[in-house]
């Protein structure tokens with residue numbers, strides 16, 4: 632079943648630290664729309680799947696991702712449900728046992744093609760795509776993360792669920808490729824400012840990528856957005872003790888589970904901004920929960936270790952004070 636029947640609404644999850652500064656934190660939770668095609672994934676896939684079906688194509692939809700890619704997982708399930716064959720081109724050699732995410736993908740009929748990291752880096756080059764065609768036969772190409780103009784169009788519907796009446800000062804989401812943010816930028820009600828928090832270190836290239844995606848999708852760049860480039864905690868996939876603590880505190884306070892690759896870093900960035908006085912009293916800040924919880928299975932041990940480190944460090948700090 633595709634996610635067809637859902638409505639999005641804001642939930643107040645303001646932590647005490649925000650309330651003390653009279654800043655409201657509201658959650659736009661995209662995880663509840665479907666158990667597998669959750670978060671931003673459905674919005675990125677829906678028009679791509681519709682275009683594929685409308686064109687009456689029958690060859691596979693091929694896309695790219697790592698062993699824990701939420702996009703590959705969602706694509707495999709969406710393809711399985713819609714009767715569309717799928718191929719996942721996966722970064723790195725095939726291990727003896729594939730990740731739980733890829734096991735799911737294979738069980739939903741996705742063909743997995745493992746390529747070396749060097750090859751994977753060429754995923755956007757025409758020559759590499761041609762070599763994949765020579766190897767695998769004809770396919771419909773979907774870039775990494777499913778991020779193209781149709782994905783941006785789908786993501787406008789995330790921001791479209793907010794109305795000017797929601798009175799949002801900041802609409803914030805985590806970024807990988809920036810396609811989700813591009814959708815938010817083009818549909819956020821005036822005068823909402825859109826903030827993106829890249830999961831990658833050194834991601835200022837995303838300014839150009841996001842402008843490029845907006846252009847490809849035919850949306851104007853209204854300039855009411857910026858990237859917060861310093862909440863990556865050391866880079867993609869890195870879990871710091873304070874990131875683990877931030878996720879745990881939020882879960883205890885709100886009952887909402889975040890994951891460390893994207894949404895945890897988003898909350899950490901908002902906490903940093905609050906501490907730096909960047910949200911004035913009376914601000915309403917909306918955080919978009921873009922999902923990724925299926926991939927949490929691969930990170931629980933590391934998260935628990937880092938949380939323990941955080942608590943040990945706190946204990947030591949208190950003892951020496």
Ligand SMILES: Cc1ncc(COP(=O)(O)O)c(C=O)c1O
Nearest residue numbers: 807808809810811893921922923
């Ligand atoms: C949970 C989650 N949030 C956010 C993102 C970022 O999406 P985008 O690539 O559209 O920036 C991803 C991308 O994979 C993701 O898995």
